[in-house]
Amino acid sequence: MGERLFGTDGVRGIANKELTPLLAYRLGRAGAHVLSENHRRPTIVVGRDTRISGDMLEAALIAGICSTGANVLKVGIVPTPAVAYLTRHFGADAGVVISASHNPVEYNGIKFFNSEGFKLPDAMEDEIEALLEDCDDRIKSPTGPEVGKVFSEDGICPYAEFIKSIANRDFTGIKIALDCANGAAYKIAPLVFRELGAEVFVINDCPDGCNINVNCGSTNPEVISRFMREVRADVGLSFDGDADRLIACDENGEIIDGDHIMAICADYMKSRGILKNDTVVATVMSNMGFEVALKNRGIKTLRTKVGDRYVLEEMLKGGYNLGGEQSGHIIFLDHNTTGDGILTAVKLLSVMAESGKPMSELRNIMKVYPQVLVNVKVKNKSGYIENRKIKEAIEEAEALLGENGRVVVRPSGTEPLIRVMVEGEDEKVINELALRLADVIREELS
Template identity: 90%
Template structure:
């Protein structure tokens, strides 16, 4: 599974091949030991999404946790951000979610939260990883009454009440279309919006273990766009498999991505004195139009590497309370410690309800600059940064675009790819530049 077991979002891999039940068992043992800080009887919350492999990995993980003497609160199928919240709600020492988010069904993952619901820092993940092959020597295996127990709890109701508490009004009179991606949001999302008074229409809320993210969800926004037009909804909301992301669309079916959602919320929060340090944290992938729009409203943008963990690190470092990604993974740090698609949807709808403006009008807060992304398959990802010819072509492209565009070349974190992104006002020019850059990288590194 690579040189380091933990990636940017926990341990991921093909279930039963790379992410095996044995590995899940060992992660349960090592994680419970490290995160308990030697507490004699720690408690760990465990949740999962709807993948068919979730039952298998959950059983192995829980067995590993209980084998150390730790107790488990099993909350069933809930969104990833629900596990972060429920860890705090139940006063647990840690939380674990079994999910591979927006990835295909053959993949799964194990993501661990600390007692406050934050993703683990690299140092703690490294400590857990170092213990995996040394579990029996260093970690106790109690017997008799000291073995851990499993307690089943309803995770949906307390999480739903938490989400509803974030809304500053009800949504009576608003017609909402939901795409639940046949994933972890399939029960709780319709429940929340109906109890907030909205008229709700739902698709992709019938998971069978294998249809999670299949031609649906936030990575397929055309589905919610069409559904909104079919049912004549005011707003469309599309989640990914573990519901930590939101992609919306307006009543016309136009996509409202993470940049739009952040811009709308940042403007609202700034005008009410709620945006800490008048700053939003975004990644290098956020559109230039996002930064331009916020600058015109007196809001600063801080950019990070791609990955919500880097967004969160910058938010904690700078004391900011709003940040996220173009993909719809948005963190409202005043409310939760990770991206939360349903919470984000409630925030967006609260603004729609209060302003009495259609989302199509709110969406116009920013002008989207054309953006071209090309993936180049290479043998050596590391070689691009030192290659003189590649550097020369990048500099030429940047000089040609000037202040009206930008170039971003970066290696993929998980695949043998170099990602080329070119952004600017003229679509023809940025397409030509992106292809030219991609060809040079292919020639030099393939």
């Protein structure tokens, strides 16, 4: 089938062009077969975000699942991490979410969870992919009463109760501004924080199928920064389209990214003896200032490739309970098996409420080193690995920075981009180096 279909976060593509209803149907058949081979009539939870293509792909995916004899629990529009939780809550054999997270509306995706709510390992995804071309021949197609059925369940209430149970206190007296990205958080996030006692102000909570992530949400943090200053909130919380990531801001509108959030929560958890092995797992994209701040507090940082699945793998391997990404995917493994924006927000606000400190003071836990990120659109993402000129340009940049900076060049897991990140003490120098690297990559690969 050429390039691997599954990326770092499931199968993604432009809906009805790359991710077609036929492909969704086949993924439903193959996924149901691989994830539930030992069960005569397995049950699979299916949820989605607010994209207009969600109806189309959900119908096709469910048809594929039911055609194998498996039953479906439709939980409606819920965050991606809610599907991971609800799979465990309902005792289902697997879960599937239809979402392209922070990507534009024309994209959509299909991501599988196993019965424990974990994303699938590469080997299992490869097994599903291998079945796609001849799934009608290799997978059973029962008839009569053996065909699968569809049941509808409320996914919001049980997930909201789960999230509220994690808060160690209520948030009475705290004014919160929310940006729901016109996505999966639009109902549940305001509900959770109001029921926890906060005064809540909300924007981008009116999805129309086409406005998900459009000039809003965690990829546009200036929106929540501006809004929370308008309403004079104590903290701003911004989610992406499927609410698996969080970007916050303090009462002055200053951005609090995933690195800040992890540092704040790690320091709190260590002080209470609940940070396992005094270690946080981050990716190569986390700021150098994050690592320095944790080291000064006796906390070790482990780095992985970009992608919360790789963070999770390292957490499971080493027995750690906190990890995440600068982009706001944070995993609290004591509570959920994937990045969870609303859960992360509850954890962050719990630290604020218990400490009695304003978010601006908590934010000062780390000094941010200047960091420049340039995205280069290319035709062949893997071409940079063996390209001599690109390798020489990277080595030259690293030599110039020495021990006072870093260079990270990597392909996007979901888009035709090479991402160039340069970090160091001198902002002018790193800007020049990043643009120089981007020009070399563009010339060589475009």
